């Protein structure tokens with residue numbers, strides 16, 4: 189249990205309408221909170237969809253939380269029909285990192301976490317191979333090898349779910365090279381974030397760098413997205429690119445692209461841990 193730091197976040201979304209911002213501000217200040225930042229997005233000038241992220245300071249957050257939630261439920265939930273969630277930043281997100289054989293994204297996340305750049309607790313490293321056990325051990329994170337045998341993916345996913353249930357808030361695929369089933373995604377019950385090694389929607393699926401070389405691209409990129417049953421089609425969270433040229437081999441593209449993959453995934457994980465991502469159907473709002 190992490191003692192409260194008195195810093196909270198309130199996330200609100202739903203059908204837009206006049207008065208929401210005033211009500212949110214009124215509830216928070218009515219409980220003695222000081223709003224230190226407020227981000228909002230409405231998809232239309234009226235009648236669209238509403239998204240808001242409020243960060244506030246309230247020393248007695250733990251003591252006042254129940255009363256605050258009663259007001260939020262009544263005013264935001266019942267009166268406006270909005271979805272809302274209240275977060276105490278003292279409770280970091282619990283993360284499971286999935287990887288296969290490529291180490292760059294896993295290493296990068298573990299290194300950034302050790303440096304204090306990512307406000308999260310890493311509960312597990314899970315892999316379908318044993319190649320990266322040393323990485324996890326070096327960073328004192330529990331490593332669990334769950335092989336995925338041909339035709340026995342369901343068994344592997346059952347073992348993964350046993351490990352994850354109730355212990356994580358998000359699963360991050362750090363170049364994990366197995367397609368997750370819809371049953372796994374439903375049973376996991378938490379968001380799954382993947383890093384795809386292309387600037388989606390270009391080059392979905394396997395071997396994007398080879399396809400990029402054949403196409404003669406002048407940029408390669410990476411895309412962090414929420415995972416859905418449809419491969420590489422999930423809501424995009426973060427993207428970036430790097431310039432390349434005709435002199436670059438496919439291997440050069442892979443190497444240049446790896447730096448972008450690491451950065452893009454880290455940005456997406458940090459945004460998730462800071463509650464800056466809100467789903468909007470097949471897209472996202474990232475504050």
Ligand SMILES: Nc1nc2c(c(=O)[nH]1)N[C@@H](CN(C=O)c1ccc(C(=O)N[C@@H](CCC(=O)O)C(=O)O)cc1)CN2
Pocket residue numbers: 361364365366367368369370382383384385393394415416417418419420421422
């Ligand atoms: N349900 C989803 N699962 C995964 C997604 C996704 O978007 N939806 N992204 C992938 C990552 N990925 C590309 O970025 C990817 C990984 C693996 C494969 C693939 O064909 N895997 C084979 C096995 C390959 C092997 O054994 O080495 C398979 O799963 O049968 C394609 C794309 C992560 N999962």
